[in-house]
Amino acid sequence: MKKLVLILTITMTLALSKNATAQETIVDVAVGNEDFTTLVTALKAADLVGALQGDGPFTVFAPTNDAFAKIDSKTLNSLLETKNQKELANILTYHVVSSKITANDVIDALKNGNGTVELKALNGQVLTVIQKDEKIWLKDVNGNYSEIVATDVMGSNGVIHVINTVAMPK
Numbered sequence: 001m002k003k004l005v006l007i008l009t010i011t012m013t014l015a016l017s018k019n020a021t022a023q024e025t026i027v028d029v030a031v032g033n034e035d036f037t038t039l040v041t042a043l044k045a046a047d048l049v050g051a052l053q054g055d056g057p058f059t060v061f062a063p064t065n066d067a068f069a070k071i072d073s074k075t076l077n078s079l080l081e082t083k084n085q086k087e088l089a090n091i092l093t094y095h096v097v098s099s100k101i102t103a104n105d106v107i108d109a110l111k112n113g114n115g116t117v118e119l120k121a122l123n124g125q126v127l128t129v130i131q132k133d134e135k136i137w138l139k140d141v142n143g144n145y146s147e148i149v150a151t152d153v154m155g156s157n158g159v160i161h162v163i164n165t166v167a168m169p170k
Helices: 002-021 026-031 034-045 065-069 075-080 082-093 103-112
Strands: 058-063 117-121 126-132 133-140 145-155 156-161
Touching: 026 034, 026 058, 026 156, 034 058, 034 065, 034 075, 034 082, 058 145, 075 082, 075 117, 103 117, 103 126, 103 133, 103 145
Parallel strands: 058 156
Antiparallel strands: 117 126, 126 133, 133 145, 145 156
């Protein structure tokens, strides 16, 4: 009986320590979520999976499948073609900031910034985070809005905030 308890204790300790240290990257989290299948397909087509599995930290404003469905299907399919890889990479890197920004960080920054905060995306363009109607929104350079519908999905190399519309760069 003591031997069984010892084996169970060691097994549980190893399992818990593995879970504590082997947290998934933000790409792994996206791959494991059925709401991000289009995003994952796009990341693969743009050859960005490896980059976003790096050390980070990253903040990803991740569009859901429904967000991508708002894009004309012909346009979306065209973006996924190899010849449009740079354009797709530009769009996807517009959704990534090279630091870890949690929801609390955003709220604090909005308070300090009188309701708006500008973030520089990996593609070099600016995303604006604003608070209106008691919700937090992402505004792209074209003036289009995307609601942040879920926050603080943590990965080992950053954080994901879920958005309901694809942000479009210039």
